[in-house]
Amino acid sequence: MWMDSYVCPASREELASLLKLQRRMGYKYVGLCVESGLWNKDIDALARSLSIKVILARVLCADRPGEAKKLLRERGEAELIIGRPGSIEAYRFMSRDSRFKIIEVSPSMIKHIDRGEAGLLTIGGGYLGFDLKRIINSPSNISVLKAFFSRVFKWSIPFKLYSSATNVFEVWHPKHVYFLAKSMGFQGRKALEGLSPVGMVNQLYSGGRDE
Amino acid sequence: MNEEILLIIVLILLAYFIARSFMIEEKIRLLRENIANMHRSEEKEKIQLRKRKRYVVFHVISNQPLTRVEEINSILSNALRSCGGELLIGECRPQVVYFSSRRSRGILRTYHDCYEKVIACLSTVRCQGDRKILIIPVKTTGTLKKARWYLFDKNLAR
Numbered sequence: 001m002w003m004d005s006y007v008c009p010a011s012r013e014e015l016a017s018l019l020k021l022q023r024r025m026g027y028k029y030v031g032l033c034v035e036s037g038l039w040n041k042d043i044d045a046l047a048r049s050l051s052i053k054v055i056l057a058r059v060l061c062a063d064r065p066g067e068a069k070k071l072l073r074e075r076g077e078a079e080l081i082i083g084r085p086g087s088i089e090a091y092r093f094m095s096r097d098s099r100f101k102i103i104e105v106s107p108s109m110i111k112h113i114d115r116g117e118a119g120l121l122t123i124g125g126g127y128l129g130f131d132l133k134r135i136i137n138s139p140s141n142i143s144v145l146k147a148f149f150s151r152v153f154k155w156s157i158p159f160k161l162y163s164s165a166t167n168v169f170e171v172w173h174p175k176h177v178y179f180l181a182k183s184m185g186f187q188g189r190k191a192l193e194g195l196s197p198v199g200m201v202n203q204l205y206s207g208g209r210d211e
Numbered sequence: 212m213n214e215e216i217l218l219i220i221v222l223i224l225l226a227y228f229i230a231r232s233f234m235i236e237e238k239i240r241l242l243r244e245n246i247a248n249m250h251r252s253e254e255k256e257k258i259q260l261r262k263r264k265r266y267v268v269f270h271v272i273s274n275q276p277l278t279r280v281e282e283i284n285s286i287l288s289n290a291l292r293s294c295g296g297e298l299l300i301g302e303c304r305p306q307v308v309y310f311s312s313r314r315s316r317g318i319l320r321t322y323h324d325c326y327e328k329v330i331a332c333l334s335t336v337r338c339q340g341d342r343k344i345l346i347i348p349v350k351t352t353g354t355l356k357k358a359r360w361y362l363f364d365k366n367l368a369r
Contacts, residue, residue, distance in 0.1 A: 025367055055343075139293055139294050140245040168345065169272065169337050169343040169345045173348070177334075178331075179334065183330075
């Protein structure tokens with residue numbers, strides 16, 4: 001039972017084929033981007049028939065805390081907010097705010113994440129996130145993922161990995177994540193915690209993270 | 212009387228020392244055998260040049276149909292070259308030994324100490340020219356016979 005926190009397909013056909021493939025891979029929760037406007041009764045029926053729970057998600061990019069606040073007010077119907085901070089100030093704001101469930105780290109931000117910054121996440125109860133599409137776009141970003149894993153494992157930071165898939169070819173099988181972590185010298189099972197819905201689902205539907 | 216007692220004591224001591232010397236000799240013999248066995252096993256390990264193989268059963272999803280083993284092999288070598296370079300190709304020597312275009316499944320052969328790296332590199336491959344591709348590892352086995360069995364398995368989430 002896995003969770004892909006964010007996918008953003010271009011068309012309904014793509015979304016349908018993506019959901020079918022993700023179900024075959026063992027995903028049970030999929031975060032669908034609100035901006036795509038693809039969520040309707042047909043997709044809902046398909047997701048129910050596949051026993052997949054679709055969560056409406058939105059990515060908010062902000063360089064400053066004020067900008068992040070403004071975007072939060074306009075977030076609409078999204079249940080899962082992913083923050084993409086452009087600066088360390090925006091990161092600090094997002095990590096303290098409980099409305100941001102996942103705070104994505106970019107290659108330029110990863111060097112700023114230390115024990116103190118990681119501790120801020122416990123205030124907001126959020127997760128540190130990594131977009132796996134970065135690795136597809138440029139395999140050299142594997143070093144960023146390695147730095148991400150070393151930080152989250154060292155300081156026991158809760159983390160999430162998601163695909164941001166626009167089509168079926170960008171979906172990540174859990175075994176991909178497992179072997180990627182193992183080839184870097186980490187425990188594959190620990191890396192799979194990033195795809196686990198445990199904690200996140202409880203946080204979304206009952207207001208607290210289960211430990 | 213005293214002389215007899217003394218003689219008995221001397222005889223007992225003599226018997227004790229003789230028995231002890233035999234025990235020490237036995238111990239030395241066993242120790243020599245153990246050392247010889249250790250040297251033999253070390254030599255055997257040095258002689259064992261043949262590396263163990265691993266067979267990875269994979270499933271391919273592509274927007275254009277793949278029919279030939281050579282196509283998969285070229286995709287594979289390009290993926291490994293972009294991910295780990297020529298060094299990784301030389302170390303792992305991955306080779307597609309079987310590919311079924313009807314089932315979109317194949318078997319990849321590599322060595323037991325680097326199959327994880329090969330699968331990790333395959334996970335980064337999503338396109339090859341115009342062709343979009345997704346390679347999903349289904350199962351890793353130690354024998355080709357068992358790998359063939361997994362070609363028919365429809366489960367991707369195993």
